[in-house]
Amino acid sequence: MSRKKIALIGGGQIGSILALLIAQKELGDVVILDRPEVADPMKGKALDMMALRPHGGYDVNLSGTGDYADIEGADVIVITAGLPRKPGMTRDDLLEINLGIIATVAENIKKHAPNAFVILTTNPLDAMVYAFYKQAGMPKERVVGMAGALDSGRFEAFVAMETGLSTEDVSAIVLGGHGPTMIPMVRTATVAGVPLDALLSKEQIDKIADRTREAGTEVVKLLGNGSAYNSPAASCCEMVEAYLKDKKRVISSAALCEGEYGIDGYFMGVPCVIGAGGIEKILEFELTAEEQAMFDTTLEAVVSTVKETGL
Numbered sequence: 001m002s003r004k005k006i007a008l009i010g011g012g013q014i015g016s017i018l019a020l021l022i023a024q025k026e027l028g029d030v031v032i033l034d035r036p037e038v039a040d041p042m043k044g045k046a047l048d049m050m051a052l053r054p055h056g057g058y059d060v061n062l063s064g065t066g067d068y069a070d071i072e073g074a075d076v077i078v079i080t081a082g083l084p085r086k087p088g089m090t091r092d093d094l095l096e097i098n099l100g101i102i103a104t105v106a107e108n109i110k111k112h113a114p115n116a117f118v119i120l121t122t123n124p125l126d127a128m129v130y131a132f133y134k135q136a137g138m139p140k141e142r143v144v145g146m147a148g149a150l151d152s153g154r155f156e157a158f159v160a161m162e163t164g165l166s167t168e169d170v171s172a173i174v175l176g177g178h179g180p181t182m183i184p185m186v187r188t189a190t191v192a193g194v195p196l197d198a199l200l201s202k203e204q205i206d207k208i209a210d211r212t213r214e215a216g217t218e219v220v221k222l223l224g225n226g227s228a229y230n231s232p233a234a235s236c237c238e239m240v241e242a243y244l245k246d247k248k249r250v251i252s253s254a255a256l257c258e259g260e261y262g263i264d265g266y267f268m269g270v271p272c273v274i275g276a277g278g279i280e281k282i283l284e285f286e287l288t289a290e291e292q293a294m295f296d297t298t299l300e301a302v303v304s305t306v307k308e309t310g311l
């Protein structure tokens with residue numbers, strides 16, 4: 001059986017770390033594609049990671065390119081191409097520039113790898129995944145935005161930090177749009193089945209939820225130039241692995257909702273089953289009135305950003 005082929009569109013901060021994580025897990029051969037002007041630096045990054053093989057213990061090939069012909073037949077594509085946020089910018093400030101980039105990427109994926117499972121990270125995420133879907137014409141099962149995996153991971157990390165308990169035992173999910181209206185699901189979060197309110201005060205829980213919503217901005221401010229990349233890359237890797245290994249993982253992801261949670265025609269962060277069929281199922285459960293109100297607010301925010309795309 002030949003190795004799987006994973007193409008990364010954008011070999012910046014997230015793309016570079018993701019290439020290494022994928023190689024270390026031996027999920028498949030990796031092609032890092034970026035703008036033709038930076039094809040050489042991409043080749044350099046890939047060569048450096050090839051030279052890491054004897055130390056990293058992996059036997060997959062990595063290559064860099066500026067030519068879409070090299071992604072031909074890719075099984076999985078992760079799109080990180082686009083500008084990241086700088087301090088003072090919201091994710092929505094990136095819309096116009098990144099929209100143009102996504103249009104070109106969609107056209108090329110349609111041409112060279114129409115059967116791939118495509119994961120996007122480019123911000124503003126909810127609008128970019130919508131724009132890609134509209135322009136690439138691929139089935140909804142194979143187009144998804146990476147946001148919930150990252151936001152849920154941040155939520156879990158903060159719970160572990162506040163309780164002093166192992167991250168391994170924390171299970172928490174963030175739903176909704178990838179922005180300040182996202183919904184850290186406090187009610188369903190547990191540490192090994194123990195509800196959060198048995199471990200933390202209401203003030204502590206509220207603080208964690210607020211910090212989760214602003215976690216990306218907190219990192220942007222501290223970095224001073226660019227946005228988070230390690231945890232986004234690890235989140236993408238988790239999704240790639242779930243698909244290639246048919247794991248049926250339940251990962252919050254921006255998936256096209258057609259009636260689920262009362263949403264029709266928009267990508268929204270919802271609990272998704274990811275396996276060989278891509279987004280195989282969206283899991284639904286009943287929300288409280290308060291959670292439903294938060295869902296309505298996040299949907300409004302997503303709809304308004306999507307409308308700005310004009311698609």
Ligand code: APR
Pocket residue numbers: 009010011012013014015033034035038080081082083084085094098101104121122123226227228229232
């Ligand atoms: N085609 C291919 N690659 C492109 C294109 C294009 N048309 N335009 C830009 N790129 C590349 C850049 O050259 C750069 O290498 O996309 C890469 C983006 O990398 P970074 O600037 O380091 O950004 P990164 O931190 O990786 O974030 C990527 O994910 O989380 C989001 O907001 C973030 O939109 C941003 C994206």
